[in-house]
Amino acid sequence: MRFDPVKLQSLVKDVHSRYKEVSGGNNASYIPYLADVSSTLSALTVVLSDGTVCAAGDCQYPFAIESISKVATLALALEDVGPEEVQQKIGADPTGLAFNSVMALELHGGKPQSPLVNAGAMATVSLVDAKDVEHRWQRILRMQCDLTGGDIKLSDEVNQSEQTTNFHNRAIAWLMYADGTMSADPMQVCDVYTRQCSTLITTVELAIMAATLAARGRNPKTGMQVLKGHHVPRILAEMTMEGLYDSSGDWAYTVGLPAKSGVGGGIMAVAPGKLGIAAFSPPLDGFGNSVRAQKMIADVAAELRLNLY
Numbered sequence: 001m002r003f004d005p006v007k008l009q010s011l012v013k014d015v016h017s018r019y020k021e022v023s024g025g026n027n028a029s030y031i032p033y034l035a036d037v038s039s040t041l042s043a044l045t046v047v048l049s050d051g052t053v054c055a056a057g058d059c060q061y062p063f064a065i066e067s068i069s070k071v072a073t074l075a076l077a078l079e080d081v082g083p084e085e086v087q088q089k090i091g092a093d094p095t096g097l098a099f100n101s102v103m104a105l106e107l108h109g110g111k112p113q114s115p116l117v118n119a120g121a122m123a124t125v126s127l128v129d130a131k132d133v134e135h136r137w138q139r140i141l142r143m144q145c146d147l148t149g150g151d152i153k154l155s156d157e158v159n160q161s162e163q164t165t166n167f168h169n170r171a172i173a174w175l176m177y178a179d180g181t182m183s184a185d186p187m188q189v190c191d192v193y194t195r196q197c198s199t200l201i202t203t204v205e206l207a208i209m210a211a212t213l214a215a216r217g218r219n220p221k222t223g224m225q226v227l228k229g230h231h232v233p234r235i236l237a238e239m240t241m242e243g244l245y246d247s248s249g250d251w252a253y254t255v256g257l258p259a260k261s262g263v264g265g266g267i268m269a270v271a272p273g274k275l276g277i278a279a280f281s282p283p284l285d286g287f288g289n290s291v292r293a294q295k296m297i298a299d300v301a302a303e304l305r306l307n308l309y
């Protein structure tokens with residue numbers, strides 16, 4: 001299918017202005033930095049598989065990537081240890097509980113179930129092939145850069161805010177260590193996981209990441225084959241099952257695209273073989289997903305008839 005870039009730009013602009021002032025939701029408050037980001041920010045970007053960018057709103061505003069980083073680290077772990085080990089050690093199922101649920105972990109003997117919840121994401125960090133903590137971090141950061149084609153950087157401010165408040169995640173890391181499901185030093189893993197959540201990204205960069213997954217791992221901006229094409233369906237399956245946490249089923253039912261959210265207010269969605277979509281606005285619903293970003297992506301998907309099912 002071919003998309004007319006002029007019509008697409010006008011659709012992106014229309015959809016963005018339709019929802020940029022919609023009320024509802026609240027900024028994440030358990031991370032102090034996120035509580036202080038302006039709630040009125042909003043952006044929408046679509047990137048086609050040929051690299052065409054259509055963007056509206058605050059599309060150059062860098063926001064905290066948060067849980068969307070879990071997708072990049074999953075890609076790296078798949079490259080490093082392969083899909084069988086990821087499935088065996090982490091799992092590939094929805095938890096049916098919140099993204100930071102201790103109960104979900106305990107119900108399964110310390111096995112996290114999914115690389116896209118906090119426990120599984122830390123287990124994923126621990127599978128990355130690295131000689132020490134800095135090497136682990138640099139390889140994860142490199143993957144974020146390669147997937148976006150951007151110069152993704154750690155925000156010291158976000159990182160400081162998270163590292164000084166991430167006690168719940170530290171507890172999860174120790175629980176997994178006790179249960180033998182953590183493949184590296186738990187506090188170093190939690191440190192790197194917290195850093196990977198604390199990088200800044202724009203919707204343009206995030207839509208390029210989504211478009212790279214839409215193009216079976218080939219970045220449309222740089223032309224780089226970032227990961228093996230046959231790993232992409234597994235990543236998209238995870239995003240379908242757990243990308244929007246406990247509302248992933250409703251999202252699949254109504255929108256029909258694999259997506260991943262972050263508590264910074266960003267969401268990316270992938271239309272395989274076609275395009276990537278990214279939207280951002282800080283106020284979140286009760287599941288931790290941006291209210292406006294969900295609405296914007298849902299309308300783009302509906303108007304372009306992207307529903308996979």
Ligand code: DON
Nearest residue numbers: 066067099197261262263288
């Ligand atoms: O670990 C945390 O709680 C955050 N750094 C990221 C959580 C997150 O983005 C959940 N997504 N909606």
